[in-house]
Each structure stands twice: as C-alpha cells, then as structure tokens.
Amino acid sequence: MPDYTMTIDGRAVAAERDFGVVNPATGEVADRAPDATREQLDAAMESALAALPAWRRDEQARVKALHAAADVLFARSEEIGRIITLEQGKPLADATMEVVGAGVWLKYFADLELPREVIQDDDRAFVEVVRRPMGVVAAITPWNYPLLLAIWKLAPALRAGNTMVLKPSPFTPLSSLRLGEVLRDVLPPGVLNVVSGGDDLGAWMTGHPVPRKISFTGSVATGKRVAQAAAPDLKRVTLELGGNDPAILLDDADPAAVADKLFAAAFQNNGQVCSAIKRVYVPESLYGDVVEALAAKARSVKVGDGMAEGVQYGPVNNKPQFERVNELVAEAIAGGARAAAGGRPIDGPGYFFEPTILADVEDGTRIVDEEQFGPALPVVRYRDLEEALDRANGTHFGLSGSVWSADPERAAEVAARLDAGTVWANTHLALAPHQPFGGFKWSGVGVENGPWGLYGFTELQVVHRAKG
Numbered sequence: 001m002p003d004y005t006m007t008i009d010g011r012a013v014a015a016e017r018d019f020g021v022v023n024p025a026t027g028e029v030a031d032r033a034p035d036a037t038r039e040q041l042d043a044a045m046e047s048a049l050a051a052l053p054a055w056r057r058d059e060q061a062r063v064k065a066l067h068a069a070a071d072v073l074f075a076r077s078e079e080i081g082r083i084i085t086l087e088q089g090k091p092l093a094d095a096t097m098e099v100v101g102a103g104v105w106l107k108y109f110a111d112l113e114l115p116r117e118v119i120q121d122d123d124r125a126f127v128e129v130v131r132r133p134m135g136v137v138a139a140i141t142p143w144n145y146p147l148l149l150a151i152w153k154l155a156p157a158l159r160a161g162n163t164m165v166l167k168p169s170p171f172t173p174l175s176s177l178r179l180g181e182v183l184r185d186v187l188p189p190g191v192l193n194v195v196s197g198g199d200d201l202g203a204w205m206t207g208h209p210v211p212r213k214i215s216f217t218g219s220v221a222t223g224k225r226v227a228q229a230a231a232p233d234l235k236r237v238t239l240e241l242g243g244n245d246p247a248i249l250l251d252d253a254d255p256a257a258v259a260d261k262l263f264a265a266a267f268q269n270n271g272q273v274c275s276a277i278k279r280v281y282v283p284e285s286l287y288g289d290v291v292e293a294l295a296a297k298a299r300s301v302k303v304g305d306g307m308a309e310g311v312q313y314g315p316v317n318n319k320p321q322f323e324r325v326n327e328l329v330a331e332a333i334a335g336g337a338r339a340a341a342g343g344r345p346i347d348g349p350g351y352f353f354e355p356t357i358l359a360d361v362e363d364g365t366r367i368v369d370e371e372q373f374g375p376a377l378p379v380v381r382y383r384d385l386e387e388a389l390d391r392a393n394g395t396h397f398g399l400s401g402s403v404w405s406a407d408p409e410r411a412a413e414v415a416a417r418l419d420a421g422t423v424w425a426n427t428h429l430a431l432a433p434h435q436p437f438g439g440f441k442w443s444g445v446g447v448e449n450g451p452w453g454l455y456g457f458t459e460l461q462v463v464h465r466a467k468g
C-alpha cells in the first residue's frame with residue numbers, strides 16, 4: 001500500500017495513477033498522492049448517498065462522532081502537523097496548531113444545537129420551522145490551511161446530518177488523505193470520503209449529479225466557475241474566495257505600538273491567508289515611521305524550512321504562487337516603489353521569498369489592486385480619510401479590513417464603513433468558531449462558522465400541523 005490512500009466507503013483505496021507532492025522548502029517531490037478516476041469519484045458519491053439515511057436520523061451518534069474525531073486530531077496533532085509542514089511549508093508549531101484548531105472547531109460544532117423554531121401555536125395551527133440536511137456535500141479546499149479549512153466544512157456539514165466527499169488542493173492533498181484515514185474508525189463508512197487529484201477532479205465534483213451542496217474555498221476565478229457548474233442542477237453553494245484586505249491607520253495611531261500587530265496580520269502563514277492584511281493605508285504624517293517600523297520587523301524575522309527549530313516563516317507554498325509574488329514585487333519596484341525591506345527571492349532551493357515591505361507605492365499598481373497572497377506588503381500614503389476609505393472600498397473584493405487608532409471608538413466607527421464581511425478595530429485576523437466568516441462582493445457567497453455557517457448546510461422546512 002502507498003503511504004497515503006483515498007477513503008471511499010470507509011476503506012483504503014489506492015489509485016492506478018498518482019502524482020507527486022512537492023515539499024516547498026526543497027522544491028523536491030516529498031511523497032505521492034492518488035489521482036482519482038471518474039469511476040472512483042462515482043463510488044465516493046454513491047457511498048456518501050448510501051450513508052445518508054442512517055446518518056441523518058441519529059443526531060446523538062453525530063454529536064458523539066464529532067467529539068471523537070476532535071479527540072483523534074488532538075492526539076495526533078504533531079504527526080498530522082508534520083504532514084502539513086511537509087506539503088504546505090509552514091513552521092511545525094503553526095502546523096500543529098492548525099490541527100489542534102481543527103479539533104476545537106469540531107468540538108464547537110458537535111455542541112451546537114440546530115434549533116426548531118415555533119412560529120405559530122394557536123387554535124388554527126402549530127407551525128414549526130426546522131432545518132434539514134441537504135444531502136451529499138462536495139467540499140473543495142485550497143492549499144493555505146489544508147486541514148483547518150477542510151474541517152470548517154466537515155464539522156458543520158456532518159453535524160447537520162449531511163455526508164461528504166472532500167477534495168483537497170493538489171498542492172496539499174496529504175493531510176486531508178491522512179484525515180480520512182484516521183477517521184475511518186470514528187465515522188460510519190461513506191459519511192466522509194476523501195479523494196485526491198487535480199483541478200479536473202474538482203470540476204467533475206461540481207458537475208456531478210449526486211451532491212446537493214458545494215462548499216468551496218479558493219480563488220475568485222475558480223469560485224465563479226464553481227457557481228456556473230452548480231447552476232444547471234441548482235446545487236446550493238457556499239463560496240469562500242479571495243480578499244485584498246486593507247488596514248487603515250488613523251492619524252492618532254502610534255506606529256511603534258501597531259507595527260508588530262500589522263506585521264503579524266499581514267505575514268501570518270507567510271501572507272497566504274485569505275483575510276490577511278494585503279495593503280496598508282497610512283496618513284502622510286505617520287508614513288515614514290510606519291514604513292520603517294514594518295521594515296525593521298521584516299528584517300528581524302527568521303525564514304526557513306518549517307521543520308527547523310526557531311523558524312517563524314516558511315516558503316511560499318508552490319511554484320506558480322512564488323512566481324506570482326516575485327512578479328508583482330518586481331513590477332512594483334520597476335514602477336518606482338521602494339523595497340524598504342526584502343524585495344527578492346532568497347537564493348537556494350525551495351520557494352523562499354524575503355519578507356518584503358514596499359513603500360512609495362500607489363493604488364493602480366497590481367500589488368495594491370490585486371491579491372498578492374504572499375510575503376510582500378505594500379504601504380500606501382493617504383492625505384484625506386474619506387479618500388482612503390474610497391480607495392479601500394474601491395475594489396471587487398470585500399472579505400475583511402481593519403482600522404487602527406489610539407481611540408478604539410473612532411477605530412470602530414471608521415471600520416464599520418468598510419464594505420467587508422468582517423471589520424476589525426485595532427486588531428486583524430481575530431477569527432473564532434462562533435464568528436461567521438464570509439465575503440461581500442466577489443469575496444464570496446454565504447458564510448462559514450457560527451450557527452449561520454451550520455445553517456448553510458441545511459434547508460429550511462416548514463412543518464405545519466392543522467388543528468381543529
């Protein structure tokens with residue numbers, strides 16, 4: 001048996017073909033993953049369909065199974081963390097925390113109640129609104145938080161009584177394959193199927209007749225394709241897509257006090273976070289100090305192989321993304337931007353890029369206008385707050401944003417004027433299982449997390465009982 005197998009109907013399934021998974025710290029193939037055939041996808045879908053009736057009937061079994069799944073992840077967090085570091089690149093401590101976080105999310109959803117709401121109870125009728133599972137869920141995930149983002153789908157979907165076929169990114173399939181393996185003894189056969197393959201496999205899933213719901217996290221461009229593929233069967237979709245999240249400093253912000261927090265929220269996971277800070281707007285009066293404080297921080301952090309002790313930031317996850325970051329930075333510099341820190345790839349094997357702070361850069365430059373998704377942060381000047389807000393809002397994105405001020409009330413008031421699904425005052429990237437997360441505009445459709453995320457895996461049903 002190969003190191004990693006798919007999980008279909010509770011059993012290990014190898015594939016006739018496989019593909020290499022590259023360790024981004026070395027650029028070398030680290031292991032291989034099965035490349036599912038259409039017949040194997042059909043088998044996974046049929047198995048998920050067959051598992052539905054028993055799974056949706058027994059709520060207590062679902063609660064118990066999700067708690068047990070969380071306990072398995074807690075117990076194996078370091079082992080699975082190593083797999084995440086190998087395929088994704090992030091430091092081992094962060095990867096292990098990703099697995100622990102996945103367990104926390106499972107426990108949260110295990111204990112979340114699906115309410116029945118009585119909307120009429122009089123001499124004419126007793127009317128309740130209840131939430132029913134949708135059926136088979138097709139879950140498609142990206143490569144930045146391969147395990148956690150899979151669990152953001154799995155936990156609410158299964159809690160609500162659905163079954164699932166999960167397909168991870170071809171760049172990071174191993175941790176999801178291992179997830180399927182370690183949950184084989186915890187979940188009944190067919191409740192969770194894990195298949196791996198290329199982008200084609202995602203398209204086969206979205207066009208497949210069995211799923212009633214597609215839960216997708218990834219880029220805007222793919223999200224639009226998913227929405228189109230869902231339309232002929234009117235499959236329900238949740239789309240968690242990209243962001244180009246602004247942070248705006250107000251004129252009373254203290255550069256020394258905020259720089260570390262800004263840096264942490266821009267460079268978490270090496271900038272590969274959908275809702276990371278992707279551009280910073282700074283008033284003229286603070287500009288020099290903020291750029292220098294961010295640059296000093298960028299120069300001080302340790303970049304390296306995520307398996308090595310003391311490393312804070314790993315490589316960019318994959319070659320196309322590495323080339324994109326390099327191209328956006330080089331283009332900005334060629335256009336007159338100044339690299340206050342970094343600005344170049346790091347010599348040697350792997351997809352390492354210097355933590356980069358770009359100054360003297362304007363809207364209209366691609367690294368400001370587009371999602372860079374990597375370790376490079378543009379810092380943009382503004383003169384007038386209204387103008388900064390217009391620029392922050394003047395994009396197709398609307399995932400999140402933050403405003404920073406010595407006056408928390410003022411920060412919150414200005415933050416509320418950002419057109420985004422989450423706005424923060426004096427913080428950024430504060431996410432939690434009970435907090436709904438989703439995007440305005442092209443950043444998404446629907447939300448994940450909290451009761452609202454759970455409802456996204458249900459259909460509303462009215463149960464109307466006549467009286468008299």
Ligand code: NAD
Pocket residue numbers: 140141142143144145149167168169170198199200201202203204206217218219220221222223225226239240241242243273274275371373399439443444
């Ligand atoms: P991507 O869109 O390239 O791929 C995402 C997934 O979709 C992968 O599993 C891929 O194989 C699959 N896929 C590709 N083509 C498909 C198709 N035609 N039909 C169905 N599935 C298909 O995205 P990525 O590069 O893996 O991830 C980075 C993007 O994800 C960034 O834009 C980032 O902002 C976004 N993201 C969003 C969130 C969020 O919650 N909003 C979280 C993390 C990442």
